[in-house]
Amino acid sequence: MRVIFMGTPEFAVAALNKIHEAGHEVAAVYTQPDKAKGRSGKLQPPPVKVRAMELGLPVFQPERLREEENVTAIRALEPEIIIVAAYGQILPESILAIPPLGCINIHASLLPKYRGAAPIERSILDGEEKTGVTTMYMAKGLDTGDMIEQAETEILPEDTGETLTERLAGMGGELILSTMEKLKKGTAVRTPQKEEESSYAKMLDKAMGEMDFSRTAAELERSIRALIPWPCASTVIDGKRVKIYRAEVTEQSGTPGEILEVTKKYFTIACGSGALRIRNLQPEGKKPMDTAAYLNGKKLEAGMQAGV
Numbered sequence: 001m002r003v004i005f006m007g008t009p010e011f012a013v014a015a016l017n018k019i020h021e022a023g024h025e026v027a028a029v030y031t032q033p034d035k036a037k038g039r040s041g042k043l044q045p046p047p048v049k050v051r052a053m054e055l056g057l058p059v060f061q062p063e064r065l066r067e068e069e070n071v072t073a074i075r076a077l078e079p080e081i082i083i084v085a086a087y088g089q090i091l092p093e094s095i096l097a098i099p100p101l102g103c104i105n106i107h108a109s110l111l112p113k114y115r116g117a118a119p120i121e122r123s124i125l126d127g128e129e130k131t132g133v134t135t136m137y138m139a140k141g142l143d144t145g146d147m148i149e150q151a152e153t154e155i156l157p158e159d160t161g162e163t164l165t166e167r168l169a170g171m172g173g174e175l176i177l178s179t180m181e182k183l184k185k186g187t188a189v190r191t192p193q194k195e196e197e198s199s200y201a202k203m204l205d206k207a208m209g210e211m212d213f214s215r216t217a218a219e220l221e222r223s224i225r226a227l228i229p230w231p232c233a234s235t236v237i238d239g240k241r242v243k244i245y246r247a248e249v250t251e252q253s254g255t256p257g258e259i260l261e262v263t264k265k266y267f268t269i270a271c272g273s274g275a276l277r278i279r280n281l282q283p284e285g286k287k288p289m290d291t292a293a294y295l296n297g298k299k300l301e302a303g304m305q306a307g308v
Contacts, residue, residue, distance in 0.1 A: 001101070001180060004079040006030040010047045011169045012085035015106055017051065018173035019083065024180070026057050027077045032088045033061045066092040074098055081183065083176060084138060096138055101183045103138040106172040108165070110134060110150055112198035115143035120168060121161045122201040124226035127218075130154050131164070133172040135179040137190065144198075146190040148182070151175050160228040204231065209243075211235040213257040213307055217249045217274030232282075235307050238300065245288055246280035257307045262300045265292045269306050 002025045005016050020026055029052040034043040045053075052059045062070045071094045074082075081101040084091065086108075096103050109119035111134040123131040132152035139145035151171050155164065182188040209231035211220055224233040224244050234243045254260050254270030261268045268277045282288040283298075 001025070001184060002027055002078065002080045004028050004030065004074060004077060004082045004099075005048075005052075005085075006082060006087040006091075007048045007085040008032045008046045008088045009086050011108065011165055011172070012048050012087075012106075013051045014169040014173035015083065015085045015176050016048060016055075018177055019180075020055055020057075022177055022180075026052075026055075027079055028074075029057050029059050030065070030087065031059065031061055033063060065089045065095065071095055071098075081180065083180075085172060085176075090142070091138060093140060096140075104148070104176070104179060104183070105136050105138050105143070105145070106176050107134045107136060107143055108168045108172065109201065110152055111136060111143060111147055112193040112195065114199055114201040116201040117203040119201040120165050121204055121226040124155060124159060124161060124164065125222055127222055128155055131168070133168050133175055135175055144193060146192050148179050148188050148190065149175055158225075160225045162229050206231045209234050211244065211307065213269060214272045217271040217276050220271055220276055221247055221249050237306050238298070238304065241284040243282040243288075244276075244278060244280075245282065247276040247278050250275045250277050257305050259300060259302055259304045259306060261302050262295070264295060265290075267291065267295070267300055 003019060005019060005026055007016060008031050016029065029048065031046050031048040034045045036042065037044045049059050074095055075098050079099045081099045082103040084103060085106040091103055107119065109123065110132045114122055130152050132150055134150045135148045137145040137148065153167060153171065179188065209227055211233050224247055227233050228245065232243045234241055250268060252260050252268060252270065252275040254275065256270055256272050258270045259267055260270050260275055266277050266279055268275050278291050280288065280290055281294055283294060
């Protein structure tokens with residue numbers, strides 16, 4: 001099939017790889033413009049651009065896809081199908097109408113749950129037991145189009161936003177090949193979404209990383225995992241900002257934010273309900289480390305307060 005692929009982050013790379021490996025003709029890859037990163041402000045290309053260039057595919061990075069010159073360029077490429085995976089721009093109806101087999105989105109949730117920008121992280125935050133990927137016809141609304149296929153996976157107790165994204169990306173790459181085959185054969189089934197079962201996965205923001213110890217230990221443990229690799233859960237301990245990467249829920253209790261115990265391998269912080277045993281962290285200006293290594297050079301005592 002003659003394909004235009006649209007995607008931006010690491011999640012979309014697996015699908016691009018699978019489409020290319022399967023022998024489909026990728027006429028063009030559309031991705032978001034390079035962005036300034038870090039203190040240097042140096043422009044960095046998105047992961048999809050990096051991979052597309054490695055594969056020798058033509059790459060386009062329009063600021064606004066809906067501008068007429070971009071619509072005309074896409075129409076001139078005569079794609080049979082447009083595949084979209086976390087592209088980051090809404091496709092206008094003028095583009096949705098171009099490919100005869102449709103614009104097909106790979107969405108990282110079991111729709112209609114978790115429409116929107118952050119379905120993977122929100123599923124962990126909410127304590128869901130399973131999630132998955134959905135291929136769907138794109139429509140005017142946000143992730144509202146008819147579904148074609150789904151694949152599901154269990155959310156493991158140790159899953160982070162990073163590990164779950166990697167697993168779902170691989171599943172999405174496999175699923176889109178199956179969907180493309182069915183579209184080509186005319187056997188794809190359209191299943192309308194049940195609006196009453198829908199939910200919205202709002203975009204993450206940096207403020208979500210601040211740990212509020214008045215919340216339950218179970219909620220905070222999920223947020224620690226969900227917010228890896230960004231924005232990461234963090235708090236202030238002994239006057240220094242510390243990112244928390246792994247913690248265990250315990251039944252201990254105390255004043256929220258109070259350090260209840262300090263051992264050679266971990267320390268425990270009281271929450272609104274239960275407590276968190278901190279196992280892995282990253283002090284400000286240093287590399288991630290086990291809590292044992294952190295405590296070797298840090299004098300913490302029970303009774304100290306985290307978050308201040």
